[in-house]
Amino acid sequence: MKTELRSTTTPISIPDSSLFNTPQGSLSGALKGCLGGLDGACIEKLLLHCANALESNDVTLAQQVMWVLNNVASSVGDPNQRLTSWFLRALISRACKVSPIAMNLHGTPTLQRTWTRSMTVTELAGYVDLIPWHRFGFCASNSCIFKAIQEFPIVHILDFSITHCMQWPTLIDALAKRPEGPPSLRITVPSCRPPVPPLLNVSTEEVGIRLANFAKSRDVPFEFHVIDGSSSSTSGDVLSSESSSFLLESLLGQLNPSMLDLRDDEALVINCQNWLRYLPDEPGGSTQDISLRDKFLKIIKDLKPRIIIVVDEDLDLDASSLTSRITTCFNYLWIPFDALETFLPKDSFQRMEYEADFGYKIENIIGFKGLQRIERLESGVGLAQRMKNAHFLSVPFSEETVREVQFLLDEHDSGWGMKREDGTLVLTWKGHNSVFATAWVPSGLRD
Structure with a gap:
């Protein structure tokens, strides 16, 4: 972590350290060297001190921190300061689960209910365009998909993403200009999505109608299908995730050639944008010997896709230790806060x-346990090894794809960059990894 990139210039008043001496530990020790102001390193120490207090059920010390x-x-x-405010919320949420009565004592910061809203399609487009957090993956994926389906007259995209098909207008526009003419395009999406922002104020079916109208305006033959099944609400508590798993x-049980209406004459593309992290990585449910994440990979491999795209944030957040998750999360999520x-x-x-959506991530990572903690990110390196273990080839x-992505990044702040690591494209901010993009084929199917 480059703490100098996150240093705060606003000093705070530190009370008499004798107030914080406890039998279990001394907060003054955590503050040593930080008097007169708190930079990123000092804040991280305090967060870890608070986490240790909570893990040892020392609510008094946690309150003091x-x-x-x-x-x-x-x-x-x-x-x-903005990043700290979200970590503080998450720690209070965690503390309230440990000792609800104690955390209501006078002097404890008050936790308001985290709030989000459903966006219009226009607002969502502006949200996606704000920084290249999502557009990087869209651009890399679309360019790779375009190359993989060259000369195929029929294309079927099975889309798993959290951004409500915002990726596809750009690809449709590119396909309309294909020298050999546009293919017949079919996009299939699941009816359920992880209960996370961004939220949209129109239904999945309405999104399909809008895409169909856009494709028609570009003379691209188009079909849109939704995999039947229970759907998660877009207006409820995005952190109420008991039913998400x-x-x-249930969705995985519907990913078969018959339910998907797969056809022999089509090129199948499987697109995973910020999706795999929400599939639990521990055995459970009806498949005791394999995790949902590995089961999903096995299922899509058997579908024999032309190309598989996996894009996600480049960090590992599956550690069981609260302090480990805080360290990893704090040293990563300064990126969007600094970029904005x-x-x-x-x-x-x-x-x-925009920051509030990262706040939801922090609150889930820090404030929740077990299956309620649905943010289980895997680094690009870890994902690559998982894909190889599942018999996929990179x-x-x-x-050409690299040039297109670089052209996109040139539209944004100069702090954004890109690098290649063993076949993976990585979005960087001031040299620090943020998002990775990878492409795969099942072994034995590569041309």
Whole structure:
């Protein structure tokens, strides 16, 4: 972690350290060297100190650390302060589960219910365009897909993503200009999605109608299908995830050639954008000997797709230790907070709304346990090994794809960059990995 990138310039007042001496530990020790101001490294120490107190059920010490954090946290401050405010919320949420009565004592920061809203399609488009967090994956994937389906007259995309098909208008437009003419395009999406933002105020079926109208305007033959099954609400609590695992497991039972209406004359593309992380990686449910994540990979391999795209955030958040997750998360999520600081004012509603979605991630990672913690990210390196273990072969991105992605990044702040690592494209911010994109084929099917 480059703490200098996240340093805060706003000093806070530190109370008399004698107030924080406890039999279990001393908060003054955590504050040593931080008097006069808290930079990223000091804040991280305090967060870990609080986590250790919670894991040892020392609610009193946890409250004391939260009091200090509450003096630096600010939802409209610098990136460090804004990030701290979300970690503080998550820790309070965790503490309330440990000791609800104690955490209501006078002086403890008050936890308001986290709020989100459903966006219009236009607002979602602006959300996606704000920073290249999603567009990087869209661009890399679409370019790779376009190359993989060259000369195929019929294309079927099985789309697993959390961004409501925002990826596809660009691909449809590119297919309309294909020298040999556009293919007949079919997109199939699941009716359920992980209960996470961004949320959309129209149904999946309405999204399909809009895509169909756009394809028609580009003279691209188009079909849109939704895999039948229970759907998760887009208006409820995005952190109420008890049923999410069950819904996703039910979905896997429908991923077969008959239910998907797979056809011999079509090129099948499987697109996974920020999706695999929500499939539990521990054995359970009706498949005691294999995780849903590995079961999903086995199922899609048997579908014999032309290409499989996997895009996700590049960090490992599946550690059982709370302190390990805090360290990893804190040293990663400064990236979007720092990036937004470069071009949006501190009181920008758009900025606060975008940060709130990362706040949901923090609250789930820190505040929840077991299957309620649905944010189980896997690093690009870890994902690559999992895919190889499942007998997939990596497909390197072409130079043309690299050029297209670089052209996209040139539209954004100069802090954004890209690098290649063993066939993987990685989006970076000031040299730090943020999002990875990979392409795969089942072994034995590569041309």
